[in-house]
Amino acid sequence: MSKFWSELTASLTPYVPGEQPKDQKYIKLNTNENPYPPSPSVVEALKGVSHADLRLYPDPTCESLIHAIADRYDLQADQIFVGNGSDEILAFAFAAFFSPNRAIRFADITYSFYQVYAQLYQVPVERVPLDEAFNTPLERFYYSEGGVVIANPNAPTSKYIPVDELRAVLEHNPDQVVIIDEAYIDFGGESAVKLISSYPNLLVVQTMSKSRSLAGLRIGYAMGNQELIEGLNRIKNSFNSYTLDRLALAGGVASLQDEAYFETxxxxxxQTREWTTAQLRTLGFDVMDSKANFVFITHPNQDASQLFQALRHRGVLVRFFNQPRIDQFLRVSIGTDEEMQAFIQALKEIVG
Amino acid sequence: MSKFWSELTASLTPYVPGEQPKDQKYIKLNTNENPYPPSPSVVEALKGVSHADLRLYPDPTCESLIHAIADRYDLQADQIFVGNGSDEILAFAFAAFFSPNRAIRFADITYSFYQVYAQLYQVPVERVPLDEAFNTPLERFYYSEGGVVIANPNAPTSKYIPVDELRAVLEHNPDQVVIIDEAYIDFGGESAVKLISSYPNLLVVQTMSKSRSLAGLRIGYAMGNQELIEGLNRIKNSFNSYTLDRLALAGGVASLQDEAYFETxxxxxxQTREWTTAQLRTLGFDVMDSKANFVFITHPNQDASQLFQALRHRGVLVRFFNQPRIDQFLRVSIGTDEEMQAFIQALKEIVG
Known part of the structure; x- marks a missing residue:
């Protein structure tokens, strides 16, 4: 505490990202990064940016990137918003659409940053319990007071809700914004983007950090009807005119131009996820059916925090959440085949 | 207006940055960019960043950049905060240190984003009128209720307050945070950094966008006592874990390692500013004594908005603020010698 802090500052419990250790080289399966480098076209685009022009501000409207995203998803430019990672966009969205006097809803087990944004913008929250199998009871999101946030696939559970099932949530919240956070959608799910034309209350948020291997470049985007995009722009332009630098803008455009690399x-x-899932099941783990670039696992006879430590001791970093309901689970990002073989080998030594 | 917007969103009047025209090539003297490219060491550092590693998140603690800044200013690492441009840091600072129930003070003529941040965080404001010559009546900042923000040099006036005169403001606000925004300090002023050890309520904010020619890379930093830095980190970590990308971090470190280029x-x-000032005075302009990389000018017989248009017509962009007290002034960024010669030549044609 400090006498210089605002009451808000003192009240916060900030988010803690997965560790980025500097002490040694780990097999790093703890922050859902992509094991493959970005597209070679991104590398070329970055080389093509004029270093002399770094003296100039980037385009505050991010026109080139917005048009590339609009083309990719068959939307209009005024249905697209871009930002410094999807985290920044989610923060802006909480400010733009949610209010201190109307409770929003999200799951009890989901991306833990949502609770932090709610604190930051003093938005009351009703947490909806997932069922025993971590399925989302969608009807519990009907008639929300202030809005809804659903991660699909969910994190850290990896579970996917078929996109057409989300229609009912949108229909039962006609005057509230429903945010679908699709950070992991490209690993086997179908995007809710196709619903934007039908539901003006739908905001779809995606990121280039996972499926486009650009976590280090900080690019996220949101898609929705023009009023929602204008709302996001009002907040952004009251905060920072230039959230994406010249290199990020160029890299983001190039990534969208190499669809073949993205798909491959x-x-x-x-493929590696499915192999890993099968191996884990052979070792006696319960593994959720994942549509993300990670798996969420538990073992009937092994304590998760001890497994976490034993893996770390063997040079494999995974994510352990010391939280109610999930403190016997580990979240394991999907690495290369070689990394996952090493991970499975380490587990065999531990649980074998 | 939209039924989906929060009351906050609807209430905002966002900031409008200087235009970044795409229609033709201008002599661009409207956004205070540096006319010289960044240091060659920045270019080398950017080339040295592993493109493959862009798949990985950047260091959320920005350790390398923070240490480089600490070394440069002879401070400790825990006295430094970095962010996506000084605008982002100012936004965080308003949230971290100012409150909806205590009025802060800043000048009636100053960086117009301060008023926008105050709206965003619903902080009441008492605007302190500058005197007729746009000098800052420092005693009017004593005993503020909620804090103080002073741009030094001020924008858009270009006027500099000798740093030792700021001591009295700090001493008369012992329980309030005093933000000194030094975006333009490197063009002839002395930084208030030397006061940090004496005043725990002082936050100094700087940017690499102007004097380090890195507007396109988005790097700002704040310096102050540990409690203030921790407050900023609490807000930042409740908003976005990774605000600086891998390329910005590398470029920022490299810029700080080339002090000779920075000074040159x-x-x-x-030098170009002083030449420009002399030329403008010959043409009958009143030119404020500037310690910034821009000059603030007015002409007794010429309407400023007409001058703005006439210059634009001749391919020279400057900044005109259609605001009370300064609607007969133009803010002109200092370009290269050649650009300023062209600017003076254009003015000769217009006013001559």
Whole structure:
């Protein structure tokens, strides 16, 4: 505490990202990064950016990137918003659409940053319990007071809700914004983007950090009707005129121009995920059916925090959440085939 | 208006940055960009970043950049905060240190984003009128209720307050945070950084966008006592874990390692500013004594908005603010010698 802090600052419990250790080289399966490098076209585009022009501000309207996204998803430019990672966009969206006097809903087990945004913008929250199998009871999101946030696939459970099942949530919240956070949608799910023309209350948020291997470049985007995009722009332009730098803008455009690479690398991640899932089940793990680039696992006879430590000791970093209901689970990002073989081998030594 | 917007969103009047025209090539003297490219060491550092590693998140603690800044200013790492441009840091600072129930003070003529942040975080404001010559009546900032923001040099006036005169403001606000926004300090002013050890309520905010020619890379930083830095981190970590991408981090570190280039280019800007000032006075303009990389000018017989249009017509973009007290002034960024010669030549044709 400090006498200089606002009451808000003192009240916050900030988000803690997965560790980025500097002490040694790990097999890093803890922050859902893509094991493959970005498209070679991104590399070329970055080389093509004039270093002399870094003296100039980037385009505050991010026109080139917005048009590339609009083309990719068959939307209009005014249905697209871009930002410094999807986290920044989610923060803007909480400010733009949610209010301190109307409770929003999200799952009890989901991306833990949502609760932090709610604190930051002082938005009351009703947390909807997932069922025993971590399925989402969609009807519990009907008639929300202030809005809805659903991660699909969910994190850290990896579970996917078929997109047509989301229609009912949108229909039962006609005056509230429903945010579908699709950070992991490209690993086997179908996007809710196709519903945007039918539901003006739908905001779909995606990121280039996972399926486009650009976590280090910080690019997220949101798609929705023009009023929602204008709302996001009002907040953004009251905060920072230039959230994406010249290199990020160029890299993002180039990534969208190499659809073949995107499909190939995502297919590899999916294939490795399925192999990993089968191996884990052979070792006695319960593994959720995943549509993400990670798996969520538990073992009937092994304590998760001890497994986490034993893996770490063997140079494999995974994510352990010391939270109610999921403190016997581990979230394991999908790496290369070689990394996952090493991970399985380490587990065999531990549980074998 | 939209039924989906929060009351906050509807209430905002967002900031409008200087235009970044795409229609033709202008002599661009409207957004205070540096006319010289960034240091060659920045270019080398950017080439050295592993493109493959862009798949990985950047260091959320920005350790390398923070240490480089700490070394440069002879501070400790925990006295430094970095962000996506100084605008983002100012936004975080308003949230971290100012409150909806305590009025803060800043000048009636100053960086117009301050008023926008105050709206965004619903902080009441008492605007302190500058005197007729646009000098800052510092005693009017004593005993503020909620805090103080002073741009030094001020924008758009270009006027500099000798740093030792700021001590009295800090001493008369012992329980309030005093933000000194030094976006333009490197063009001839002395930084308030030297006061940090004496005043725990002082936050100094700087940027690499101007004097380090990195507007396109988005790097700002704040310096102050540990409690203030921790407050900023609490807000940042409740908003976005990774605000600086891998390329920005590498470029920022490299810029700080080339002090000679920094000093040489700033000296050139200052020299060109003094030449421009003398020429403008010959043409009958009133020119404020500037310690920034821009000049603030008015002409007794020429309407500023007409001058703005006439310059634009001749391919020279400057900044005109259609606001009370300054609607007969133009803010003109300092370009290269050649650009300023062209600017003076255009003015000769217009006013001559």
């Amino acid at each position: 690398t995502n297919a590899r991640v999916i | 280019t700033n000296a050139r800007v200052i």
